[in-house]
Amino acid sequence: MNITTTFRQMDGSEAVKNYAHEKIGKLQKFLRQAMRADVTLSLDGKEHVAEVHIKSGTTSLHGSEASDDMYASIDLVVAKLERQIRSVNGNRDRSSRRGMRAAEFAESVAGDRDW
Numbered sequence: 001m002n003i004t005t006t007f008r009q010m011d012g013s014e015a016v017k018n019y020a021h022e023k024i025g026k027l028q029k030f031l032r033q034a035m036r037a038d039v040t041l042s043l044d045g046k047e048h049v050a051e052v053h054i055k056s057g058t059t060s061l062h063g064s065e066a067s068d069d070m071y072a073s074i075d076l077v078v079a080k081l082e083r084q085i086r087s088v089n090g091n092r093d094r095s096s097r098r099g100m101r102a103a104e105f106a107e108s109v110a111g112d113r114d115w
Contacts, residue, residue, distance in 0.1 A: 001028050001035055008042035016041065016070055023078045024052060030085040033057035041070060050077045059088055 003024055005017050024037050035056040042049045047066040050073035054061040061084050065076035 001025060001037075003037045003039060005039045005041065008040060010041070010043040012041070016074075019071060020050070020074050023074055024054075027054065027078065027081055027085060030082065030089065031056040031059070032089075033059075041074075048073045050074045052077050052081060054081060059085075061085065061088075 003021050005012070005020055020039050020041065024039060027037075028035055031054075033056045035054055037055075038053045040049075040051040042051075044066065046068070048068065048070040049064065049066045050070065051064040052062070061081055063077040063080040063084065065073045065080060067073045067076060
């Protein structure tokens with residue numbers, strides 16, 4: 001797991017950096033391969049923006065959130081990425097079973113025809 005943090009238009013603090021690393025690091029348990037994350041924390045006017053790019057094997061994810069508090073922005077972007085990871089993993093698991101279900105369905109429909 002490799003996490004890099006970049007601060008833009010703001011002074012970076014160790015507390016915010018450690019918080020982001022801790023939260024982003026927890027996403028590793030949902031991924032099948034080691035991840036590389038690029039975290040960009042910036043200040044856009046009065047909004048605190050957190051952007052995260054994650055690369056894990058062939059999976060590439062991106063999330064961006066803005067709020068009045070940097071910690072809240074980090075929490076929101078982590079929740080968004082977790083939903084994306086669960087969606088990607090769920091679709092991968094379902095697609096391998098989908099073919100089997102279609103074949104079973106075709107067999108059952110063929111046996112119900114009376115013509």
